[in-house]
Amino acid sequence: MLKLVWLIPVLPLLGFLFNFLLGRKLRLSERAVTTVACGVILVSMLLTLGAFYEYHWTFNPANEDKPYLTSNDGFPGAFTWLPGGAAHNTQGQQTGAVSNFNIEWSYQIDQLSLVMMFIVTFVGFWIHVFATGYMRGDKGYYRFFAYLNLFMFMMLLLVMGSNFMIMFIGWEGVGLCSYLLIGYYFNKQEAADASKKAFVVNRIGDFGMVLAIAGVFATFGTLQFHDVANLSAAYPQEHLWQFGLMSWLALGLFIGATGKSAQIPLYIWLPDAMAGPTPVSALIHAATMVTAGVFMVTRTNFIFQRSVTMMMIVALVGCLTAFIAATIGITQTDIKKVLAYSTVSQLGYMFMGAGVGAFVGAIFHVFTHAFFKALLFLGSGSVIHGMHHEQEMPRMGGLKKYLPTTYKTMLMGWLAICGIFPFAGFFSKDEILWKTFSTRIFGGGWILWVVGFITAGMTAFYMTRLMGLTFWGKERFRKSQGEGHDSHGDHHGPVEPHESPRSMTVPLIVLAVGSVVVGWLGFPGGAKFNAFERWLEPVIVDVNRTPATRFHAAEAAPEASSVSVPAETGAGESTAAHGETAHEGISGIELLLMVLSVAIAAGGMYLGWVFYVKRPDLPKVWAAKLRPLYTLSFNKWYWDYLLDVKGVEAGKALDNALWDVDSQFVDGGVNGSAWVTRFWSAVTGWWDKWVIDLAVNATGWITRAGSFVLRTVQTGFWQNYVLMFAVGLFVILIYYVYPAISTTIKGFTGK
């Protein structure tokens, strides 16, 4: 199976090509499109499970050169993609070394990528199934599934790539698919705007990413994660407030992560992205793509961990994002927008976890979040479907009667995201909170914990609000018909909510079960209970142990996971050396914090229930009382306005100003020089005409005048010539003779 992993991304690609190229031409039936699109994902999922099995039970990295496919394995598994020739390392300790800029198209199969591949294919498959029902009858059915498959291909590349470049290809590719799918209803202005915004904002993140990749190459001379991890072990730890090379690399990567994973300041695209069809929101904007940033930070933890400053920045940004997004989520009325802000908030948790060194916790939260957030989105999709494309929660209410399955499954998701024991969200969120509280990477973890703790309460509150407005309370959809038409525009008949078809409810049930059980994998209490942590331990570099390499850790991994005896000691040791949490079993404080967070979740839920079910008049009252806070939250802290409206205006003003400069000034120079030339040509033309030419003409005129005289003389008659001769003779005679005569006369007169 491990030799076949290259098929895992290729199959969705084939599915994409099939549906995209033939879908319209052959007018494929929905059934054909579906069979291909879901079939390839199913096979990919099975292959992933096979790879998982083999990696865990029979694969021994110690016997292999590298834990991934390389170009030595040959096409189509892997090959040299971009041979770029010699390049000098210009940064870091390797400065001066020359290496070939050689990028392999190769896959890295290890604990981390297997987890991600599992999430992507498993959740992805069920979302595909859901979409077959949700998109039924849509004009662009084939196009939708083609894009979904393309997304799967790109996402799998992202998580399977064994070097920064392949990851980046996937990174950009999922961005493209996100663009295509957000803009799926391209006739809607809102969707078109949102898709462009998503892409451009992500591009801002990519700016950092590209530079970081160039920097990694200039530092290490390679882009393979494996080699970079080994080489980076030689670099000293950069302490707090120290901002050296590793910090810069980490910063670049993190800028990329803030774009893709919707963190402050680049989170603004994600809520808008809800303009896409709901399965897309579930797959791309909740379960998989937006967690790519967390994955990337974990994948490159060997760089992040070298810089305490950047770790702190990651944690701070995550914490702040979690908090701010939660505050915004409280006041939104569009069901998908609430979920979107909740996603941003949960992603913030993940980054907070990564920042305090709990990479495993972060990935664990990615894992559980993928299930319950996909579930919530699909549930909301089912609601929207049942409500005939109504998304405004104030026009719902009391739906549990009409959509029983959706309701029951959503309930699981709701409990999971609120962090109620024993649902999935509890374990992952709690691990992050505990690790944040007890972090030793930098001081003051408890402050972050307090913020995270409050956010947990808010999460419970707004999620309960969502449930309350949607499923409980009074039925508001009938009476609000008239209003609905005013603002909504497109006409739909009298709303009679209905349960969704089986193709949509089955995925809901599967994911609901997942939302309950997947958390048990990461039972708190150290390596003994926490299978998830045990599994991922080898991926996380231990910076305090030299020469800590991912590879060495990988050697120890299978023993740790498959053989029971050394597992405890091996993993325990490394946990201890981590310097975060040296513990066996649950310590008293951890237990206390757990109880506290369940308590605040319960509190938030109760408050939500009071506000939106028991006494629906309360929200208005409190909104009025807390007017400034309410407006701030409702207007999303004005960040969107600042960036998207004012920022874009400023940008356009700059463009237009430059265009003026270009057309007036730069081009003016060219036209000016043409004008000067023409002016001078006019001047010289004038000079030519009135001075030079005049002189020439004057010469001609004089000549002509002279010739006129001469012509009149030269008559050709001999009599005239004789006459002239005689006259001439006479003149000459006078001339010569006259002096003589005059002298003679003088002589005679005696004067």
Next chain:
Amino acid sequence: MPGRIQIFGIGILSWVTWLPAVGAIVLLFFNRAKNNSIRGFANMWIVLCFLVSVPLVTGLGGGRPGYDRAYGGLQFIEDHDWIPLIGARYQLGVDGLALVLVMLTTLLGVLSIICSWAYIREKGREKEYYIMMLLLQSGMLGAFVSADLFLFFIFWEVMLVPMYFLIGIWGGKNRLYSAIKFFLYTLVGSVVMLLAVLKLFFIFPDVVKAQRPAVEATARQIASSSIADPERRGQVNEGMLNLALDAMKRADGIDPQTKQPLPSGYAHSSFNITAMTAIGPHIKTVFGLGLVIWLFIGFGLSFAIKVPMFPFHTWLPDAHYDAPTAGSVILAGVLLKMGTYGFMRFSLPIFPDAATDSRVRTWMVTLAIIGIIYGALVAMAQKDVKKLVAYSSVSHLGFVMLGLFAFNPNGINGAVMQMINHGISTGALFMLAGILYERRHTYEISEFGGLASVMPTFATIFLIVTLSSLGLPLMNNFIGEFLTIRGAFEARVSWGAFAAVGIILGAAYMLWLYQRVFFGQVTNKANEGLKDLDAREAWQFAPLIFLIFWIGIYPKPLLSYIEPQTNVVVAQVQPDYFKNTTQRPQVAEEQQK
């Protein structure tokens, strides 16, 4: 084994160069009224011209191999007497760089003629139009294949003329202004270049005499540094070296063929480009740095106008705006590459001392970076499709210049990739804009909107090209942009950072354009009944789209053509770059496997 193909005793490069011109002459004898046969002939002939260029890559069988990448350097060399009195010879030859550009030219030639099928039927004067197109083709190909500076200069000038007429006769409403602007602007550069060429010609014998051994060593090094195959390391490209050595013999006043002194009146100098490159590093020791910089400026100004670099770019949007579609395709696809090709072929290797001079380099890089960012920002302010694409060219060509002046293999490889990719993507964009124009007779963006529902195939193709243009991975432009950024980063981190800003802006203006044209509802009544692409219109994009993906997904073959010439340039401008390299040209190693 260097490539060497003759057809009926005439070298293949002569065929490739002159065949379009022959077609133009044949067209002269067509009856002006028989438009259909004229059009048919021209379309057929240009395809024939393309087919004739294919053996350059594939070989022709029977001991007539195509271009040997592992061997590198100039191949298919032809060398004949031409004007002995001034030392100009008819010397042709292509290296990997020129070869790739020749192929691009012949391909875009075909596409540009095919895509003007409907347009020119409407505009009229078909006979003259096709004659001009074919002459243009000959001019451009000649410039790429010339191994003699004088011959190059002739072609360089010749290709201006048909372009002038193409814009001036078949162009848009402001065509005369644009045509004259284009012609004069380029001509200004050419004149300066001519002076520099002549100066180079006159100092050639002096440098050779003063620095004989050093010059010969450099020539040998050039002829061997292009050999990419490690097994043949130390060998030289004989044909290339002989051209240079012959030129030096002529500088001594000896005819290399007969070994006799040259007849009196014959110039004791040469225009051979390899020989010029060989004296390049030694001009400074004989005549001082000042002259080198002046010569660099002489060549550089001409090329900078052609590229066009900021602030010499304003002729471009006008020329594009008013040119017919085919003219724009050729202009963006090939003519602009003349400038960057010139830098890569002449300015950098012949005047390394000037290029590496910190003042010159800082200026060039600064202008390149300004071009990248400024071009992108101004593109965003444009109100019509063609000008937007034209300004995006300024931005993309800025990348090329930045990569060239990074002076390292990644940067230069990236620059050349970018040249080709820009030709493909922008060529396709202009063809797409042309289709819009044929439908609606306007390029105004605000006239469109919601076209994706009316013209789905068109929208799909446009999207692919847009994505390629904004540098999405697995498409062609990404390779060029990334290598360029990587190279610039290696040269100086801040250069890489500035260049990377370009990729954000690139996404912004292209996607905004796409959104305004294709997304939303069809608001303009005139757009409601637009018909989607017909078979000819759709299939003419097939080769370009194939190339977009092929280069993006598997760039290795293309890089292996480019790399040898890159190494020559790097070795010339940074002689000790490869000093501590143990495994330099690995392209060839890959080939061996």
